[in-house]
Amino acid sequence: MLSKSNSLRSLAIAMAILCASPKLFSQNTIIQNTHIRGFIDALAGYQNGKVSFGFGEQDLFITSELHDRISFLGETVFKFTPGTPTEFSVSIERVVIKYNYFGNHNLLIGKHHTPINYWNDTYHHGRVFFPTIERPLLFAANFIPLHTTGMSLQGQNLGKLRFGYDFMVGNGLGSDEVSDNDTYKSYTAAIHIKPVENLRIGASYYNDVISKGANVHGKQVNWQVNQQLFTGSVAYFGNKFEVLAEGTLASDKTDTTGNQTSSAAYLYAGFKIKEKFIPYIRIDNLQYGDGEIYFTKDNTTSFVGGIRYVINYLAVVKLEYQHTHTQISGDLNKVTFQFAIGF
Amino acid sequence: MEGNKRYDGKLKQAFLKWVVLCFLLVPGLKCIGQDSTLTAISNPRGAPPEMKMSELRSVLMGEKQRWNDGTKVVIAMLKSTTPLGEVISKRVYSMSGDGVRGFWARISFAGKYDLPNVFNNVSELENFVAQNPGAIAILGRPSGNDVRVVLIDGKKAF
Numbered sequence: 001m002l003s004k005s006n007s008l009r010s011l012a013i014a015m016a017i018l019c020a021s022p023k024l025f026s027q028n029t030i031i032q033n034t035h036i037r038g039f040i041d042a043l044a045g046y047q048n049g050k051v052s053f054g055f056g057e058q059d060l061f062i063t064s065e066l067h068d069r070i071s072f073l074g075e076t077v078f079k080f081t082p083g084t085p086t087e088f089s090v091s092i093e094r095v096v097i098k099y100n101y102f103g104n105h106n107l108l109i110g111k112h113h114t115p116i117n118y119w120n121d122t123y124h125h126g127r128v129f130f131p132t133i134e135r136p137l138l139f140a141a142n143f144i145p146l147h148t149t150g151m152s153l154q155g156q157n158l159g160k161l162r163f164g165y166d167f168m169v170g171n172g173l174g175s176d177e178v179s180d181n182d183t184y185k186s187y188t189a190a191i192h193i194k195p196v197e198n199l200r201i202g203a204s205y206y207n208d209v210i211s212k213g214a215n216v217h218g219k220q221v222n223w224q225v226n227q228q229l230f231t232g233s234v235a236y237f238g239n240k241f242e243v244l245a246e247g248t249l250a251s252d253k254t255d256t257t258g259n260q261t262s263s264a265a266y267l268y269a270g271f272k273i274k275e276k277f278i279p280y281i282r283i284d285n286l287q288y289g290d291g292e293i294y295f296t297k298d299n300t301t302s303f304v305g306g307i308r309y310v311i312n313y314l315a316v317v318k319l320e321y322q323h324t325h326t327q328i329s330g331d332l333n334k335v336t337f338q339f340a341i342g343f
Numbered sequence: 344m345e346g347n348k349r350y351d352g353k354l355k356q357a358f359l360k361w362v363v364l365c366f367l368l369v370p371g372l373k374c375i376g377q378d379s380t381l382t383a384i385s386n387p388r389g390a391p392p393e394m395k396m397s398e399l400r401s402v403l404m405g406e407k408q409r410w411n412d413g414t415k416v417v418i419a420m421l422k423s424t425t426p427l428g429e430v431i432s433k434r435v436y437s438m439s440g441d442g443v444r445g446f447w448a449r450i451s452f453a454g455k456y457d458l459p460n461v462f463n464n465v466s467e468l469e470n471f472v473a474q475n476p477g478a479i480a481i482l483g484r485p486s487g488n489d490v491r492v493v494l495i496d497g498k499k500a501f
Binding site for chain 2: 033035037061063065068069071073094096098100102103104106121122123124126129156157162275312313314342
């Protein structure tokens with residue numbers, strides 16, 4: 001009941017913002033400015049005594065200015081999906097309609113990358129922008145909700161500290177793209193500051209109730225889970241040094257196990273020996289509570305060491321070594337070469 | 344003998360002239376590359392008549408969506424592959440031309456700001472600024488009267 005009234009309240013706030021200044025809709029001429037871009041990466045890897053070649057997701061990215069205050073962003077991915085008739089599938093990753101209602105304040109509606117941490121809010125699916133070949137392990141472990149279909153209020157570069165916020169309400173985990181699977185909504189509150197150039201410090205809170213029987217990341221959840229995620233991040237991408245450190249603490253509460261706490265974190269550091277050459281490292285750590293039943297309990301540590309060569313802003317090559325130790329699979333070593341491009 | 348001396352003297356004079364010319368030319372050439380005078384122009388509607396350099400930079404980095412009068416900030420840019428575009432990239436963005444293109448690709452991909460309007464030459468850029476409320480751009484020296492020069496730190500050129 002409480003959840004339903006919260007949803008109605010969110011909807012009412014959004015409508016109020018949209019209707020608050022009807023003059024703004026009528027007084028400006030419609031200008032359309034559409035840009036289409038694409039991203040893809042080709043890979044070669046050595047693992048378990050064999051060399052494999054492959055390619056990653058092909059990402060189609062569209063932005064369009066439709067009006068003085070309205071813009072659209074769409075991101076569609078074509079990717080290898082074993083088990084389907086063509087072994088490929090199309091996935092809508094982002095569909096965002098943005099309405100700039102005042103100054104640097106916006107209302108966003110659609111399917112978003114949940115603004116829970118810097119990586120998920122910045123890099124999306126364009127591998128050419130990633131500082132490492134793959135995302136940090138907390139993404140593959142489904143530790144954070146990557147997408148949220150819903151609406152949000154966003155503010156950017158406010159005041160001297162260049163404060164920013166994202167307050168989002170969405171369908172939550174277990175829902176599909178067109179409807180919610182239950183009456184609960186997910187809530188994300190993220191704030192950040194950029195006190196000096198190239199530095200961003202952020203924190204976020206995420207809350208969702210995942211219903212019993214929901215299908216989350218291809219796995220059925222057999223208990224109702226009340227999930228809270230607390231995230232902190234520091235990102236600095238300067239002329240010489242690059243540092244990105246992020247950590248998420250998850251609290252999963254069920255009637256049978258009580259409150260279980262798990263954590264996921266990574267640290268990336270790079271050093272530009274020349275403008276185009278950046279050797280880097282990344283350390284990942286995933287630790288699950290003893291009684292954790294929502295996540296797949298697989299304590300993991302990983303070390304990545306690599307070098308990135310920026311040919312230009314749309315062509316980047318990376319060579320990387322990764323050592324991973326997981327509770328389930330033991331030690332894994334691999335060397336990967338990636339050629340990532342934008343077009 | 345006398346003829347040889349005269350010839351040596353002329354050679355010395357020519358060499359000295361050449362050295363002096365080089366001293367005069369080299370700093371001049373350097374100026375064209377690095378110290379070109381830049382001017383901020385805007386549509387009469389939107390941008391204020393005077394800004395600080397830090398404010399201008401912040402606007403051109405996509406940190407401001409609306410001017411104080413509510414007009415949308417519309418960034419117009421000369422292609423960063425042009426010589427003047429490269430100078431603007433270094434002086435305003437403290438980046439290479441490629442760095443500026445990468446900066447805008449990243450910022451638009453993250454959905455934070457719309458891509459700027461990019462032009463091949465100064466006249467196209469100036470026309471766009473003249474015709475679009477809220478538009479702002481940097482160029483060498485404005486030629487048209489339909490745009491307003493924005494004073495930066497109290498000066499017409501920087």
